[in-house]
Amino acid sequence: MSKRNSSAALKTEQQAHVFAALGDPTRLSLVAKLLDRKPHSISTLAEGNKITRQAITKHLTVLENVGLVSKIKEGRESLYELDPKPLKSLQEYLEIIATQWDQALNDLKSFLED
Amino acid sequence: MSKRNSSAALKTEQQAHVFAALGDPTRLSLVAKLLDRKPHSISTLAEGNKITRQAITKHLTVLENVGLVSKIKEGRESLYELDPKPLKSLQEYLEIIATQWDQALNDLKSFLED
DNA sequence: TCAATATGCAACAAAATAGTTGCATTTAAA
DNA sequence: TTTAAATGCAACTATTTTGTTGCATATTGA
Numbered sequence: 253m254s255k256r257n258s259s260a261a262l263k264t265e266q267q268a269h270v271f272a273a274l275g276d277p278t279r280l281s282l283v284a285k286l287l288d289r290k291p292h293s294i295s296t297l298a299e300g301n302k303i304t305r306q307a308i309t310k311h312l313t314v315l316e317n318v319g320l321v322s323k324i325k326e327g328r329e330s331l332y333e334l335d336p337k338p339l340k341s342l343q344e345y346l347e348i349i350a351t352q353w354d355q356a357l358n359d360l361k362s363f364l365e366d
Numbered sequence: 367m368s369k370r371n372s373s374a375a376l377k378t379e380q381q382a383h384v385f386a387a388l389g390d391p392t393r394l395s396l397v398a399k400l401l402d403r404k405p406h407s408i409s410t411l412a413e414g415n416k417i418t419r420q421a422i423t424k425h426l427t428v429l430e431n432v433g434l435v436s437k438i439k440e441g442r443e444s445l446y447e448l449d450p451k452p453l454k455s456l457q458e459y460l461e462i463i464a465t466q467w468d469q470a471l472n473d474l475k476s477f478l479e480d
Numbered sequence: 481t482c483a484a485t486a487t488g489c490a491a492c493a494a495a496a497t498a499g500t501t502g503c504a505t506t507t508a509a510a
Numbered sequence: 511t512t513t514a515a516a517t518g519c520a521a522c523t524a525t526t527t528t529g530t531t532g533c534a535t536a537t538t539g540a
Binding site: 276278303304306307310311314327328329 | 497498499500501506507508
């Protein structure tokens with residue numbers, strides 16, 4: 253079919269993984285904490301949470317597996333920082349969807365005005 | 367602290383539910399099929415899928431629970447159609463995030479240019 | 481009315497998730 | 511060199527998810 257080069261044209265499968273990674277309140281709040289684009293240690297990210305540090309580590313691994321965060325070992329701590337690419341991709345994906353339904357509405361409008 | 371009235375200011379918890387609903391390849395493909403904004407029966411939506419109709423029904427229920435689709439019973443069939451509001455909300459949510467990280471980059475830039 | 485179509489419902493099983501606890505390892509600091 | 515801090519790793523449990531099968535119910539059409 254049509255050829256697209258933008259990152260928004262990734263397979264549905266891939267996008268679903270990113271959606272899934274964001275589909276947990278704990279992980280979404282972790283992403284929110286990382287929005288300052290600065291590296292945060294696991295301990296820092298685990299602060300204030302009700303669940304254990306180990307659980308937080310697992311969530312960070314999930315985010316890392318879909319490329320939403322990257323991990324850098326520095327001294328005795330592991331620093332995580334956000335990678336905006338997958339989020340950008342999702343944004344574009346939703347834009348495409350929005351375009352499609354706007355198109356559907358316009359088609360309907362044209363039809364009704366006929 | 368700042369007050370926002372847009373639907374993008376919903377709780378993280380709520381957004382996470384929508385992300386989770388989209389975080390499954392089968393469900394995401396169902397949403398794609400519904401993008402024409404027309405009502406589709408369960409059988410129609412199940413066509414071509416490898417999994418059973420009953421499984422599709424469950425996925426549709428998940429989508430319905432987060433408000434992404436609505437169900438209308440017509441005769442002997444159940445018609446599902448897309449509701450774009452939650453998707454719009456997600457889009458705005460991602461836009462806010464994008465704004466935040468752009469801001470972070472600008473702050474960094476200003477700092478470095480100092 | 482009878483048969484085919486479209487769903488609904490419920491019980492069940494397998495697999496993935498989310499979280500915990502306990503202990504080992506590595507690094508920084510007193 | 512001790513101690514405290516930050517993680518890593520593994521085993522284990524509980525819950526949720528995903529999907530199946532079998533059967534019942536409701537509708538449409540010949």
